[in-house]
Amino acid sequence: MESDSTDKNPVVHKLREWDAPAVAEVIEFRGETTVVIPGEHLLRAAEFLASEPSLRFSFLSDITTVDRFPLEPRFEVNYHLVSLDRRERLRLKVRLGGSDPMVHSVIPVWPTANWHERENFDLFGIRFEGHPDLRRILMPDDWEGHPLRKDYPVEGYR
Amino acid sequence: MTTTIQTAAGTAQTMVLNMGPQHPSTHGVLRVLLELDGEIVVKAEPVIGYLHTGIEKNCEAKTYSQAITLTDRLDYLAPLSNNLCYCLAVEKLLGLEIPKRAQYIRVLLTELTRIASHLVWVGTHAIDLGAMSVFLYSFREREEIMKIFEFVSGQRMMTSYFRIGGLALEPPPGWLDRVGRVVDALPGHIDEYEDLLTTNRIWLGRTQGIGILSAADAIAMGASGPMLRGSGVAYDVRKAFPYSSYDEFDFQVHTQAAGDCFARYQVRMAEIRESIKIVRQAMNKIPAEGPIHAVAPGIVPPSREEMKTSIEGLIYHFKIFTEGFAPPPGEVYQVIESPRGELGFFVASDGSAKPYRVKVRAPSFINLQSLSKLAEGRLIADVVACIGTTDIVLGEVDR
Numbered sequence: 149m150e151s152d153s154t155d156k157n158p159v160v161h162k163l164r165e166w167d168a169p170a171v172a173e174v175i176e177f178r179g180e181t182t183v184v185i186p187g188e189h190l191l192r193a194a195e196f197l198a199s200e201p202s203l204r205f206s207f208l209s210d211i212t213t214v215d216r217f218p219l220e221p222r223f224e225v226n227y228h229l230v231s232l233d234r235r236e237r238l239r240l241k242v243r244l245g246g247s248d249p250m251v252h253s254v255i256p257v258w259p260t261a262n263w264h265e266r267e268n269f270d271l272f273g274i275r276f277e278g279h280p281d282l283r284r285i286l287m288p289d290d291w292e293g294h295p296l297r298k299d300y301p302v303e304g305y306r
Numbered sequence: 307m308t309t310t311i312q313t314a315a316g317t318a319q320t321m322v323l324n325m326g327p328q329h330p331s332t333h334g335v336l337r338v339l340l341e342l343d344g345e346i347v348v349k350a351e352p353v354i355g356y357l358h359t360g361i362e363k364n365c366e367a368k369t370y371s372q373a374i375t376l377t378d379r380l381d382y383l384a385p386l387s388n389n390l391c392y393c394l395a396v397e398k399l400l401g402l403e404i405p406k407r408a409q410y411i412r413v414l415l416t417e418l419t420r421i422a423s424h425l426v427w428v429g430t431h432a433i434d435l436g437a438m439s440v441f442l443y444s445f446r447e448r449e450e451i452m453k454i455f456e457f458v459s460g461q462r463m464m465t466s467y468f469r470i471g472g473l474a475l476e477p478p479p480g481w482l483d484r485v486g487r488v489v490d491a492l493p494g495h496i497d498e499y500e501d502l503l504t505t506n507r508i509w510l511g512r513t514q515g516i517g518i519l520s521a522a523d524a525i526a527m528g529a530s531g532p533m534l535r536g537s538g539v540a541y542d543v544r545k546a547f548p549y550s551s552y553d554e555f556d557f558q559v560h561t562q563a564a565g566d567c568f569a570r571y572q573v574r575m576a577e578i579r580e581s582i583k584i585v586r587q588a589m590n591k592i593p594a595e596g597p598i599h600a601v602a603p604g605i606v607p608p609s610r611e612e613m614k615t616s617i618e619g620l621i622y623h624f625k626i627f628t629e630g631f632a633p634p635p636g637e638v639y640q641v642i643e644s645p646r647g648e649l650g651f652f653v654a655s656d657g658s659a660k661p662y663r664v665k666v667r668a669p670s671f672i673n674l675q676s677l678s679k680l681a682e683g684r685l686i687a688d689v690v691a692c693i694g695t696t697d698i699v700l701g702e703v704d705r
Contacts, residue, residue: 177636178398206525207541209641212665214654226652228639228667232525232539235546239639260528263675271362286355286704296363 157181159203159238166196175241182226182239187251190242194257197229197238205229205238208258211265213272217298222246223274227254244274253279271296320348325689335700338677340689347689350681352674357704365664369630370396371470373661378464380666381702383426386419386455387644389468392664394549395640395651396470399633400605407596408472409551414485414588415458415467416550416642417581421492422451423645424574424581428499431571431694435512440499447495450488457481471606472599482589489582496578503571513567517680517692520565527679528672531647532577533696536570538563543643550642554591555584570695605631630659646670646697668702 156176160183164171170193173184185193197205207230214224227240242251253276254261265276266285273294276282284291293300325338335356341349361380365373377388390412397404429444452462458477459467467474503509519529524537534541542559544552560576562569599606603618607626612619625631635657641650650667673696680692 178401178638180638182637208528209648210639210650210652210665210667212652212663212667214637214663226637226639228650228652232541232546237547237639239637258528259526260672260675263671284355286358288355295360302363302367 159183159197159236162200162203163193163196166200167192180237180239182241184241184243187242187244190240191252191254191256193240194227194254197240198257203231204234205231205236207232208254208260208264209237211254211261211268213268213274213296215272215296215298217246220246223249223272225251225268225274248275249273250275250277252277255279270294273297319343325350325686325693335704336693336698338689338693340681340686342686345685347681347684347686350678350689352677354671354674354700354703357700359705361705362664362666365661367660369659370633370661371626371630373664374469375464375466377666378466379701380668380705381644381646381649381670381699382463383423383699384416384419384645385463385465386415386467387642387649389466390416390550391640391642391644391649391651392653393468393470394642395638395653396633397600398638398640399636399653399655400470400602400631402471402600402602402605404472404550404600405597406551407593408598408600410588410592411473411477411598412468412550413552413555414585414592415455417584417588418451418454418485418488420581420645421578421585422448424578425451427574427645427697428503428571431691431697432503432509434690434694435509437503437506437509440502443495443498447488447492450491454481454484454488457484469606471602472597476598482592485585485589489585492582493579496575500575504575510568512687512691513571513695514564516567516684516688517695518564518566519676519680523679524565524676527676529647529676530669530672531643531645531697532570532573533647533673533676535559535561536573536695537565543641543648547641549640555587557584567691567695570697574697632657632659641667644669646699646702647673666702666705668705670696670698670700671703671705674698674703 160174170185170189171183172186175182197203209228209230212226216222221243223244225242229238253265265279268274269282270284270287271294321342323340325340337353339351340347361376364376377392378385380388425444425448429441432440455465456462458481459465519537521537521539524534538561540559540561545559557580560573562572603622608619608622613623633655635655637654639652641648647669649669652665653661654663656662681689
């Protein structure tokens with residue numbers, strides 16, 4: 149994975165023009181652009197990307213987490229955005245520490261995030277601030293632990 | 307599982323009921339909690355997770371090639387679409403170039419998958435709404451397509467036919483003739499279903515104006531596939547982000563503006579006809595001979611003869627099947643148009659022979675989220691039509 153700061157991608161350029169500190173890092177890999185965003189800027193950046201008339205990232209395809217245990221910051225939350233009419237994709241990445249992983253919910257921008265965030269809460273234990281109904285969705289309500297974490301025991305009796 | 311439903315009205319006049327199971331795919335695996343005021347649905351809340359088998363976690367313990375068999379079991383009505391999306395994602399990670407012949411065969415088979423899946427959908431949806439005969443006819447035609455899958459891959463459903471770098475094996479001689487016979491017969495059969503349904507007054511009464519999803523809502527809720535196109539948004543991954551040479555095929559993206567159950571029905575019927583067109587084009591495009599694998603020693607297993615006669619072949623064979631192969635570290639997200647919508651695979655590699663993380667963006671999971679919007683304010687009977695036209699496969703919803 150190589151980092152690139154020359155902004156070949158016009159979307160990254162626009163983001164930097166809008167608010168430079170919101171872009172922590174840009175990763176280009178296999179033709180996909182990933183913008184690493186500090187957690188506190190996520191909601192603002194999401195609003196900008198969805199509403200800016202020249203960008204129109206109105207469709208949220210997916211939210212998913214990667215657990216980099218035992219590295220810190222441990223969690224990477226990935227947001228896959230689509231601009232339907234401009235036919236363009238973008239990945240936002242937020243890095244979160246392992247002790248109390250929390251990021252602001254993006255439901256105000258993309259209502260579809262509701263179930264995505266519930267799934268990430270259920271399987272990774274990421275908390276989404278401002279989520280109206282943050283409950284488990286796939287595992288039973290009384291389940292203990294978050295199964296997709298790398299330190300979750302996969303063998304032996306519980 | 308404990309039941310907690312926050313009632314919308316919160317008064318003694320409403321009643322909470324469990325819906326179903328009434329749809330063939332929902333027996334024991336989908337629960338819809340309905341809050342009712344008389345016969346009017348005040349709140350509809352899908353409760354899922356009953357079929358959660360931890361496929362994503364399981365992938366982390368398998369090599370890249372072994373994980374293909376797990377993808378079959380996600381959307382079991384379209385296993386080849388899942389195979390394709392996963393293989394494309396890993397191929398993107400590896401930077402592999404797939405020969406055209408294999409790409410066209412992949413297109414042909416995934417379009418047949420789309421037809422088969424839509425046939426199951428129209429049959430089960432019709433039986434939900436009381437039209438028994440369509441179910442019997444559409445399963446008859448679907449069986450012919452399943453026979454092709456069995457002929458080509460050896461399996462009706464759990465095909466695992468697409469492999470990283472190409473196909474599992476050369477398709478048997480004469481397979482295109484069988485495909486030709488099936489797609490020649492299909493348009494007549496589709497007319498038959500449309501005769502039974504499209505102008506049927508009961509069918510229209512049960513689907514027109516029911517379960518309306520506006521274009522803005524569909525986009526906001528992340529709906530994709532026929533759900534989105536039935537709301538008038540012409541977004542199809544095959545056109546917007548072509549993969550596997552779809553840009554070389556000539557086909558239309560059908561939309562309907564109404565956004566109701568009937569619109570979604572019309573879109574799916576039109577899609578079957580478009581898929582038949584694509585299958586015909588693919589039949590003409592597929593060269594009679596040519597490679598079906600990328601040139602990638604160490605990733606694509608060598609042929610039997612090569613393995614038996616050359617030392618390099620033997621070493622590669624041994625290494626592939628004992629330790630697998632290691633893509634460079636990185637993350638990719640690959641999407642395709644599955645019969646249900648935008649299917650996505652996010653694959654993260656840490657440079658080892660096993661995927662560090664596999665995430666499936668299941669279109670049914672996201673489409674099901676819109677059910678509350680479709681059903682609320684309608685009658686209980688309409689919930690049946692709404693669940694039907696969201697076309698969910700619980701294997702994919704729960705993963």
